[in-house]
Amino acid sequence: MASKEDLYQQFVEKAQLVSAKVSSIANEDDALEYVINLCGEKEACQLLASGCEADLSDKAEALCDAKQKKVIAAPGLKADLYKKLSAQAKKAGFDCIESGMRDHLAGIDIGFTFAEYGIADTGTLMLDCPGEELRLATMVSEFHVCVLPKSKIKANSYAVEKMMLTRMKKTPDYLAFITGASRTADIERVLALGVHGPLELHILILED
């Protein structure tokens, strides 16, 4: 049986192979600091950086124009943590939301979530998101930042099978394995990140 440390090492190695950005954090406050810094550093709209100078059809253009301010979405966060994040975001000049994701379909800068489990042999995050807000936050965000408690890293998908079944049987359920950023190789097999979902996946591994 692999030790906790081995699983952690394997998880990091595999996640980095698929271009996830992995960091270690000591506590939840570190995670908030990471999110705020990241939001501050990133381009106002990542889509701008990689395509806005190219003209779009009027409709697509209009949707892009709908977005004016940097947005951090953190649905499903514990109340006290959300309160802290919200305060810090406000101070930095960002919007912070935990619902109403459908009003932000042009894109959110950062989706901030907690993973239920990590799967070491593929560097995968397991997120259960029966609630629509959480699901959307992991999809329409340009950067997805996800906290994974170290103790929740399991060896492989078989090791999370029981947990998955428990959730699936308590329907309705919508569960996701997320491994790296959204990607495509549909044009000339050239890898491009961020086609429909996040352009970057940041994993913060929480010592616990």
Place this chain on the structure above:
Amino acid sequence: MQKAHNLKEYREELRETLDNDFLRTTLDNFAIAYRAGRANAFKDMDVRGLIKEIADSKDAAAQDAEALYQEFKKNAEAAGIHVHFAKDGDEANRIITKIAKDADCKKIVKSKSMTAEETLLNHDLEDAGLEVTETDLGEWIIQMRHEGPSHMVMPAIHLSRYQVGDLFSEVTGTKQDTDIDKLVKVARRELRQKYVEADMGITGANFAVAETGGIGLVTNEGNARLVSTLPRVHVALMGIDKLLPTLHDALRIIKVLPRNATGQQITSYVTWITGANECLAAEDGKKEIHYVVLDNGRSELIKDPLFSQVNRCVRCGACANVCPVYRLVGGHKMGHIYIGAIGLILTYFFHGKDKAKNLVQNCINCEACKDVCAGGIDLPRLIKEIHARIQDEDGHPLPSMLLGKVLKNRKLFHTLLRTAKWGQKPVAEKDGFIRHLPMIFSKEHSFRALPTIAETPFRDWWQKNRPVVENPKYRVALFSGCVQDFVYPEQMKAAVDVFAANDVAMEFPEQQSCCGLPVQMMGETKASRDVAAQNLRAFEPEAYDYIITLCASCAAHLKHNYPKLVMDKPSLKLRADAFAAKVIDYSSFVNDVLKVKAEGFTKSGEKATYHAPCHLCRGLDVHEAPRELIEKSGMEYVECAEEEVCCGFGGTFSMKFPELSAELLKKKLDNVESTGAGVLLTDCPGCIMQLRGGLKNRGSKVKVKHIAEAMASNRK
């Protein structure tokens, strides 16, 4: 899509794609990168064991499909999902159109689904006045170009960035860059508004899990998550082949599917949907979800004792990735809607004989697809079987019927070969090649020189020269196959020399004839059975320790197909099993059984490279023995690029598709010549005929020999 009415038109279409340089380069690069990527993704895993487990689990699911469907439906309905059954594509499309109308939907976003391609769903939805947008990047591109996918996993692999750039310029109404990263972002932004407006989302399903009544979706782009989240109605269309008893079965397939498809350890997203989940765009806050489970010939298929294994297909597309013919002509010509090896089979069952009849002939039988299949499906065998079925229904073409008749009568066949020796005199050169191709061959066969029939066949030589071996270590029977008997007897003589020197007593049963593979390849099942029975009667398996053949194709056919061919004749089946168990190829016998040593050979140090015959490396899983023998026989082995890729011979394939055969040969010979070796060794006379003929035509100095010849000439 397959539109050709006959083989002539189909060959015309193939010729056009051969001229598409972009396609050829892309597919070449892909084929090479894929092999490395897959090997890396499966590193340290028991791939064979895993494939066996998947095959067993999918076979069990097929047996139980009806019960699984009932369980799946019960669990899904209990979780608030509507489940529909569609017997064919039209019914599925009608059901989905009605769902859209009943729910007052106008705009639809779709996530890639091969099943929806199969039923041509978009056409019916659009005819009903609905706006449909594909959201998978590749699918969106081909939708706007009004094309079908050319690869199961990479539907737009046939297009260049320039073509996509032009297309996107047209779509957005403004000039777009050809930078791929930017094109992807344009698609992201254009498609985002489509999700926003859509009231219905359509996906496929990679798994339908009976124990939960839920589905699993495997994607990289993440579009399936948006398609199944944003619109208020979600329809998932899936074949009954997607039914699995447990979540565990699905998790197991995920270990293989992405690795085999693209060399990824897992895709970016695997999404599990169970029950009518939350949807804030719906009035009651719950999504309206429908599962449409499609039969369309599948239940027929899983009842068939031979074809039920088709149900194991997980749609990874790997059979196309490794297919040398796909690599030349691309998916639009190597399939109808489903492409690659599995495509040739599914086309027959889902889209009918007319669409399949030309396609099924375009298999070179190299077995690369069988070797890579995630479900362990014997694809080449099924393709041949369909070819035979179509011929049985439509009538057999004259050449294959004649060949069948001739091969069934050994004496007539051998007399014809002996007569050909005289007939070729006026065109035969001293170097063993025919100077001008006879009239029956057209110009396109001139890519390789053809050999002459030998002066004395091996069987006549044997009568007078069989060696006497005192105190034999082994007693063996030789199986020559027709090419070595009548064209290249020197290869057999070389083997006899090495065997006699190693105390092997030999027999050459006189009544043996062609192994029957050529007629099997031409869909002449009856003749193939008769020839097998003849050969089985000619050999007394109990009398020998081994039955040795120097022809990889004969060896694989004798070993794997004979027991299947006589399955319905119990007494012959026992004999075939005993016979097959004793069949061994030359290299394995000499290297692994006789264990010859380098000391017995003169060290020439000559550089020799190797071509691995398909039926040796994949058919018999022999890899090391011939390479070790090259070194032992005193030569220096130089590895050749793509050593285990087909040389393009494929027996009758090269007669039927000379243009494709020529291209495969060209690639092979380019690789051979760039090794700098002076000798090319292999262990199949068919490959030798192809390679030697091609090199002769190029005026190359590289000599082609059977490994047996190299060993005999270097023996001390």
